[in-house]
Amino acid sequence: MLDLEKIRKDFPILNQEVNGFPLIYLDNAATSQKPQVVIDALNEYYIGYNSNVHRGAHTLADKATGKFEDTRTAVKEFINASSTEEVILTKGTTEAINLVANTYGRQNIKEGDEVIISTMEHHSNIVPWQMICEEKGAKVKVMPINDNGEIIFEEFQKLISPKTKLISVVHVSNVLGTINDVEKIIEEAHRHNIPVLIDGAQSSPHFNVDVQKMDCDFYVFSSHKVYGPTGMGVLYGKKAILEEMPPFLGGGEMIKEVTFEKTTFNDLPFKFEAGTPNIGDTIALKTALDYVNEIGKDNIARHEEELLEYCTAAFQDIKRLKIIGTAKKKVSVISFLIDGIHPFDLGMMLDAKGIAIRTGHHCAQPLMNRFGIDGTARASFAVYNTKEEIDQMVESIHKIVARF
Amino acid sequence: MTIDEVQQEIIDEFALLGDDRESTIFYIMELGEKLPELEEKHKTEENIIKGCQSKVWLITELKNDKIIFNADSNTAITKGLISLLIRIYSGRGPKEIMNSDLYFMEKIGMRNVIGSQRSNGLTAMIKQIKMYALAYQAKIGS
Numbered sequence: 001m002l003d004l005e006k007i008r009k010d011f012p013i014l015n016q017e018v019n020g021f022p023l024i025y026l027d028n029a030a031t032s033q034k035p036q037v038v039i040d041a042l043n044e045y046y047i048g049y050n051s052n053v054h055r056g057a058h059t060l061a062d063k064a065t066g067k068f069e070d071t072r073t074a075v076k077e078f079i080n081a082s083s084t085e086e087v088i089l090t091k092g093t094t095e096a097i098n099l100v101a102n103t104y105g106r107q108n109i110k111e112g113d114e115v116i117i118s119t120m121e122h123h124s125n126i127v128p129w130q131m132i133c134e135e136k137g138a139k140v141k142v143m144p145i146n147d148n149g150e151i152i153f154e155e156f157q158k159l160i161s162p163k164t165k166l167i168s169v170v171h172v173s174n175v176l177g178t179i180n181d182v183e184k185i186i187e188e189a190h191r192h193n194i195p196v197l198i199d200g201a202q203s204s205p206h207f208n209v210d211v212q213k214m215d216c217d218f219y220v221f222s223s224h225k226v227y228g229p230t231g232m233g234v235l236y237g238k239k240a241i242l243e244e245m246p247p248f249l250g251g252g253e254m255i256k257e258v259t260f261e262k263t264t265f266n267d268l269p270f271k272f273e274a275g276t277p278n279i280g281d282t283i284a285l286k287t288a289l290d291y292v293n294e295i296g297k298d299n300i301a302r303h304e305e306e307l308l309e310y311c312t313a314a315f316q317d318i319k320r321l322k323i324i325g326t327a328k329k330k331v332s333v334i335s336f337l338i339d340g341i342h343p344f345d346l347g348m349m350l351d352a353k354g355i356a357i358r359t360g361h362h363c364a365q366p367l368m369n370r371f372g373i374d375g376t377a378r379a380s381f382a383v384y385n386t387k388e389e390i391d392q393m394v395e396s397i398h399k400i401v402a403r404f
Numbered sequence: 405m406t407i408d409e410v411q412q413e414i415i416d417e418f419a420l421l422g423d424d425r426e427s428t429i430f431y432i433m434e435l436g437e438k439l440p441e442l443e444e445k446h447k448t449e450e451n452i453i454k455g456c457q458s459k460v461w462l463i464t465e466l467k468n469d470k471i472i473f474n475a476d477s478n479t480a481i482t483k484g485l486i487s488l489l490i491r492i493y494s495g496r497g498p499k500e501i502m503n504s505d506l507y508f509m510e511k512i513g514m515r516n517v518i519g520s521q522r523s524n525g526l527t528a529m530i531k532q533i534k535m536y537a538l539a540y541q542a543k544i545g546s
Contacts, residue, residue, distance in 0.1 A: 019425045019426075020425075341480075342458070342478055342479040342480065344458055344479045344481070344482075345433070345479050345480045345481050348429055348481055348518070348519075349426070349429060349430075352425045352426035352429050353426065374478075403430075404480075
């Protein structure tokens with residue numbers, strides 16, 4: 001059991017009123033709130049040892065470098081990578097996918113080739129592939145999904161061909177909450193020697209991720225969804241693949257030797273980290289991961305599962321409410337529509353009660369088209385959410401439905 | 405009534421609601437409910453003013469040198485907001501519309517009620533209305 005009262009106290013932002021009501025924050029799939037320890041870590045860095053990493057000859061630079069690299073180690077352990085060389089620090093999930101598209105993609109995708117994604121991708125796992133495919137005269141192929149919001153595996157198998165150069169698929173849908181059976185997808189892809197990128201933006205906050213067990217070739221996620229700062233993310237890649245890949249951005253840090261005639265590049269992971277990195281946020285990410293580990297990923301998963309079940313059951317009693325995304329395996333993300341009430345109106349009315357949800361297409365317009373809708377309302381839960389908060393939301397929705 | 409008199413009327417009505425954000429939102433939605441629905445044939449791409457999450461269709465006609473506005477939206481709040489603009493502008497001459505200065509949103513504190521994205525949407529609607537006024541003015545001559 002989680003000590004929810006203590007956990008809620010760890011997040012200072014939760015202790016406030018919005019529009020005259022206690023804040024109920026149910027937009028965690030967009031970004032999670034930050035515990036005090038993470039805010040403190042940021043503060044301590046700027047107050048105590050702000051300096052550039054990896055090249056200073058002084059004490060502060062040494063401390064910053066040590067702390068910065070500690071995060072890399074913490075990330076390695078968080079996803080069970082086999083070495084820190086496999087952990088590239090980026091601006092976020094979006095940059096990590098763009099990095100792979102612009103390096104691995106540019107190197108390996110040729111005219112007539114294909115990249116396979118799924119119908120439930122976030123725009124950040126669609127557009128980078130469209131861009132590189134357009135440049136190369138290649139094609140993006142899309143795994144179809146069923147009405148519950150699950151990938152149809154047999155249809156995916158049919159898409160694989162000798163032209164397939166990469167498969168990039170979301171681990172957990174930010175709209176539907178579906179947990180995709182990525183192990184099965186990866187196994188199938190590897191039978192054809194096709195590498196797989198897993199977009200872990202929505203899986204990393206919710207349950208244990210083991211990239212070695214999963215056997216994915218790339219895994220990407222963002223700090224800000226796992227209780228860490230914004231502007232910071234991770235690209236995991238298998239060492240052998242990363243070594244073959246050309247650099248992404250050129251500049252400082254990523255070089256071994258530069259002359260005007262020729263530059264040789266630095267070793268992993270620095271080859272992909274040009275320029276001064278986001279030092280403070282990177283350091284604070286370790287604090288966030290430590291915080292998550294302390295509570296325990298399995299405990300978080302169990303608590304969120306309970307919230308999901310509780311909310312799903314309560315939603316069954318709301319007239320005209322339909323849940324979008326009814327996969328067998330889901331995380332604590334619920335998209336829904338109420339007949340006769342536009343999601344945006346619903347979002348505004350809940351906001352007036354201090355309840356924060358998300359409305360709109362959630363950066364997944366092709367998925368909206370698949371369901372023939374413009375958008376949804378979405379409630380998403382994190383470790384600090386409670387059943388009482390769900391009760392409040394459900395009661396407010398009941399009243400709104402009765403009114404319209 | 406002049407445009408400014410209508411604006412004052414709206415400001416007074418909203419003042420009665422006080423600071424209660426929920427009542428204000430419900431009031432805006434009720435205003436929208438009173439606006440007659442547009443026939444489906446008018447809900448075309450051509451008549452659309454695109455906002456971030458909601459669609460607004462605006463149609464106009466000229467009657468005795470006055471512009472008649474009709475509008476609809478797929479969201480209730482936006483429909484309420486456009487009903488306020490119709491109340492202010494519909495049935496007036498192009499010049500009067502072009503020369504008008506709308507300050508009622510600021511007086512009401514509309515940005516706090518509907519958020520900055522919607523506020524920008526409302527500004528876009530006003531711009532579109534003034535564009536129509538300009539076009540009609542050119543058509544009927546001075």
